[in-house]
Amino acid sequence: MVSLNPNGFYNLRFRFRKVGNLQFVSHLDLVRTFSKIAVRTKLPLWFTEGFNPKPKLVFSPPLSIGVESETEFLDVRLTQYVDPETALAAMNQNVTEEMRFFDAYYAETKLSDIAFISYEIRIQTAGVSEELAKKCQETLLADTVLAVKKGKDGEDKTVDIRPGIHSLTVEEKDGALLLYATLSSDSSSFLNPDLLIRVLKEKCNVFAKDDPTEEFLSVKRIAMLDKDMKDFR
Amino acid sequence: MALSERYASILKTVSKPGRYIGGEFNAVMKNKDDVRCRFAFCFPDTYEIGMSNLGVRILYDVLNRHPAIWCERVYAPWVDMMEKMKTYGIPLTAMESGDPVGDFDLIGFSLQYELCYSTALAMIKMANVPLLSRDRGEECPIIIGGGPCAYNPEPIADFFDLFNIGEGEEVLLEICELYMKMKREGRYSREGFLREAARSIEGVYVPAFYDVSYHEDGTIAAFTPKYDDIPTKIKKRIISDLDTVPYPEKPVMPYIETVHDRIVLEVYRGCIRGCRFCQAGMVYRPIREKSPEVLCKTAKCLYENTGYDEISLISLSISDYSRLPELCDNLLSWTDDAKVSLSLPSLRIDSFSEELMKKTTGVRTGGITFAPEAGTQRLRDVINKNVTEEDLMRAVGIAFRGGKGNVKLYFMDGLPTETMEDIAGIADLAKKVVGEYYRLPKPQRPYGIGVTISVSCFVPKPFTPFQWEKQDSFETLLEKQAHLRSCIDDKHIRYTYHDAKVSAIEAVFARGDRKLGKALALAAEEGIVFDAWDEFFSYDTYMDIFARTGIDAAFYTTRGFGLDEILPWDMIDCGVTKAYLKNERKKAYEEKTTPSCAEHCNGCGANALGGKNRWCH
Numbered sequence: 001m002v003s004l005n006p007n008g009f010y011n012l013r014f015r016f017r018k019v020g021n022l023q024f025v026s027h028l029d030l031v032r033t034f035s036k037i038a039v040r041t042k043l044p045l046w047f048t049e050g051f052n053p054k055p056k057l058v059f060s061p062p063l064s065i066g067v068e069s070e071t072e073f074l075d076v077r078l079t080q081y082v083d084p085e086t087a088l089a090a091m092n093q094n095v096t097e098e099m100r101f102f103d104a105y106y107a108e109t110k111l112s113d114i115a116f117i118s119y120e121i122r123i124q125t126a127g128v129s130e131e132l133a134k135k136c137q138e139t140l141l142a143d144t145v146l147a148v149k150k151g152k153d154g155e156d157k158t159v160d161i162r163p164g165i166h167s168l169t170v171e172e173k174d175g176a177l178l179l180y181a182t183l184s185s186d187s188s189s190f191l192n193p194d195l196l197i198r199v200l201k202e203k204c205n206v207f208a209k210d211d212p213t214e215e216f217l218s219v220k221r222i223a224m225l226d227k228d229m230k231d232f233r
Numbered sequence: 234m235a236l237s238e239r240y241a242s243i244l245k246t247v248s249k250p251g252r253y254i255g256g257e258f259n260a261v262m263k264n265k266d267d268v269r270c271r272f273a274f275c276f277p278d279t280y281e282i283g284m285s286n287l288g289v290r291i292l293y294d295v296l297n298r299h300p301a302i303w304c305e306r307v308y309a310p311w312v313d314m315m316e317k318m319k320t321y322g323i324p325l326t327a328m329e330s331g332d333p334v335g336d337f338d339l340i341g342f343s344l345q346y347e348l349c350y351s352t353a354l355a356m357i358k359m360a361n362v363p364l365l366s367r368d369r370g371e372e373c374p375i376i377i378g379g380g381p382c383a384y385n386p387e388p389i390a391d392f393f394d395l396f397n398i399g400e401g402e403e404v405l406l407e408i409c410e411l412y413m414k415m416k417r418e419g420r421y422s423r424e425g426f427l428r429e430a431a432r433s434i435e436g437v438y439v440p441a442f443y444d445v446s447y448h449e450d451g452t453i454a455a456f457t458p459k460y461d462d463i464p465t466k467i468k469k470r471i472i473s474d475l476d477t478v479p480y481p482e483k484p485v486m487p488y489i490e491t492v493h494d495r496i497v498l499e500v501y502r503g504c505i506r507g508c509r510f511c512q513a514g515m516v517y518r519p520i521r522e523k524s525p526e527v528l529c530k531t532a533k534c535l536y537e538n539t540g541y542d543e544i545s546l547i548s549l550s551i552s553d554y555s556r557l558p559e560l561c562d563n564l565l566s567w568t569d570d571a572k573v574s575l576s577l578p579s580l581r582i583d584s585f586s587e588e589l590m591k592k593t594t595g596v597r598t599g600g601i602t603f604a605p606e607a608g609t610q611r612l613r614d615v616i617n618k619n620v621t622e623e624d625l626m627r628a629v630g631i632a633f634r635g636g637k638g639n640v641k642l643y644f645m646d647g648l649p650t651e652t653m654e655d656i657a658g659i660a661d662l663a664k665k666v667v668g669e670y671y672r673l674p675k676p677q678r679p680y681g682i683g684v685t686i687s688v689s690c691f692v693p694k695p696f697t698p699f700q701w702e703k704q705d706s707f708e709t710l711l712e713k714q715a716h717l718r719s720c721i722d723d724k725h726i727r728y729t730y731h732d733a734k735v736s737a738i739e740a741v742f743a744r745g746d747r748k749l750g751k752a753l754a755l756a757a758e759e760g761i762v763f764d765a766w767d768e769f770f771s772y773d774t775y776m777d778i779f780a781r782t783g784i785d786a787a788f789y790t791t792r793g794f795g796l797d798e799i800l801p802w803d804m805i806d807c808g809v810t811k812a813y814l815k816n817e818r819k820k821a822y823e824e825k826t827t828p829s830c831a832e833h834c835n836g837c838g839a840n841a842l843g844g845k846n847r848w849c850h
């Protein structure tokens with residue numbers, strides 16, 4: 001059902017990826033980049049009012065630098081109806097391989113309905129074994145998991161991240177640790193996967209060598225879910 | 234781990250990793266097996282600065298239009314990245330392919346300011362190419378220098394195999410063509426190639442083919458070619474017709490914010506004015522304009538290919554473009570609807586009008602900048618900055634009425650014939666600008682007023698009427714800066730000035746000869762980089778390096794050059810004749826001005842270079 005929003009625009013949603021080297025592009029830079037991509041597509045964009053009009057774009061929860069994603073969402077406001085397939089093709093003509101667009105559709109949900117995000121985390125470090133994988137899993141699934149977090153005021157504070165971990169497994173695969181974690185991601189209890197790594201560093205001795213050419217971490221979002229644990233759409 | 238993996242891995246540990254990723258939209262990818270010439274275009278500063286350079290964008294585009302050439306970009310890694318690359322044995326690589334720069338056929342450096350020399354040398358070292366041209370073997374890439382600094386290439390002559398003098402669009406292609414031809418015919422050798430280039434391509438200077446001898450006092454005795462089939466004077470190259478030369482229509486789109494992240498439209502080259510301190514105004518002559526038709530087409534195309542929301546019209550002095558109203562109207566016919574703004578930097582004081590200000594909705598900030606350059610009419614006449622106090626008051630009046638409460642005024646100190654009176658004149662002028670604001674009726678000035686005086690130090694540059702002048706000593710400049718501060722007694726006036734020590738080092742490298750090669754080699758050995766960045770510049774380090782290599786900085790700065798002396802850059806013919814420069818210098822001391830080329834031709838000599846243009850005959 002495509003209906004005009006009472007405010008006078010159509011909300012077209014895109015699902016895209018941000019992989020490879022694009023993990024090094026910050027969210028702020030991504031937003032700036034998308035303003036230009038949107039203009040290049042020649043879609044009938046709805047612009048913000050004011051002195052410095054910009055296309056109105058809304059994103060799923062920001063990615064930290066160093067995190068890839070197979071599934072990101074972008075809502076674009078249009079002034080006219082455009083066939084989603086046409087819009088999808090226009091997007092793909094204006095981005096590189098590391099940023100393919102998969103779907104386009106007129107959305108009925110809000111991006112703030114995203115409740116959980118699933119991550120795949122690969123840890124290449126010295127001394128990987130099945131025991132280590134087990135220890136990591138137990139550590140992160142303990143009753144309380146304390147992690148040091150930088151507060152808004154810049155002060156370090158210790159928090160229990162366990163409530164934010166919905167499910168988690170750790171296994172040993174091809175000499176690396178492979179973590180699958182589904183973490184809370186609504187705006188009030190967003191859990192950054194970086195905190196999990198910090199706990200493992202401290203408690204399970206991963207990345208002890210501190211040599212980036214021998215030890216390596218890759219973090220990737222693989223799914224976004226709603227509060228009923230269904231794929232978000 | 235493979236090179237690319239090691240590279241990606243260290244990116245997680247450095248600041249602003251987005252600088253190093255490449256893969257941008259519109260970046261040119263080719264198959265290396267399909268090309269016969271790989272060109273690494275290096276910019277000896279950060280990605281953010283290099284990506285904004287128009288010259289690099291133009292030449293990247295021109296070279297890549299050739300199917301057998303693949304030109305890639307290379308920027309200087311920031312110090313943390315440099316350190317990591319050193320630690321993990323990663324050489325300098327190119328943005329597009331990620332291949333080591335040392336494996337390329339040709340390496341070009343865009344030399345925009347003298348303080349980038351140390352960074353350029355650091356990049357050569359990171360590419361694992363021998364620093365000195367004479368130490369490079371047959372397998373080494375050919376290293377080319379170009380850009381404004383190539384107008385005096387002598388201080389860096391030891392490190393470059395070849396210089397491109399003048400505009401590069403045609404010369405670089407000819408150099409690549411010759412390289413490919415000699416390779417194909419199996420007769421390539423370094424020496425043979427350089428010799429052939431020096432002999433047959435106009436605008437090519439191969440320093441190793443020239444001997445320089447010195448008098449006992451350090452001045453140049455003779456400059457002699459080693460072979461009689463290479464030119465004694467190297468003539469600068471220009472593009473004759475700017476309407477037909479290719480202009481980049483698909484610029485590489487950076488993911489991260491760069492210095493000039495917008496559409497840049499080059500409107501004309503050259504300058505009709507002839508300010509006597511300005512190198513660009515002389516070396517980019519003759520004036521050649523593009524037509525509004527071509528410019529509008531290019532602008533539209535650039536908008537569609539980039540999605541930028543700002544178009545900046547670029548030239549040395551935009552209001553001197555003979556068809557500016559036509560161009561602006563034409564652009565405005567679609568930019569407003571597309572929500573694209575126009576910006577006109579480099580507006581001259583005497584041509585600033587209400588109409589121009591309204592057209593450039595792009596001036597989003599509440600500020601505006603003017604460059605009177607000197608504080609008194611007498612000194613403005615000496616430097617041939619043909620603007621008056623009335624012009625300035627009229628211009629700021631328009632700006633104030635247009636809602637701009639912040640005015641920035643650019644000046645220079647240390648100019649020839651300058652006295653303390655001229656310095657006091659700067660404060661006086663700023664005060665009058667404040668006064669102009671308070672002359673507006675109260676309802677017309679709901680916002681505050683701020684006047685910023687920004688003062689830089691005069692550096693006598695090659696190919697200007699002031700090329701023989703001496704630079705003020707450090708002490709004199711400090712006195713002048715202190716005097717100016719004591720003259721400012723208005724809380725609306727803010728005063729900022731450039732570090733005189735930076736200008737002194739700049740002058741040494743701008744005016745230097747080949748003797749400086751030793752100093753720069755030592756600087757490279759000591760690991761000096763990023764001199765253009767305040768946090769890395771060290772005057773004392775350079776003074777120490779000069780002392781250790783027998784260089785007397787004063788020889789190039791406070792000494793001044795004799796009118797009959799052979800200047801280090803005399804082997805270059807930039808079009809404007811030495812006789813003209815000498816006469817302009819004479820007129821400066823007589824406090825006589827020279828009218829712009831729009832009024833009549835002053836016979837500077839640049840017309841001899843040809844070029845389709847409007848002003849010269």
Ligand code: SF4
Nearest residue numbers: 830834835836837849
């Ligand atoms: S030749 Fe004449 S018109 Fe042309 S740039 Fe020189 S002075 Fe100006």
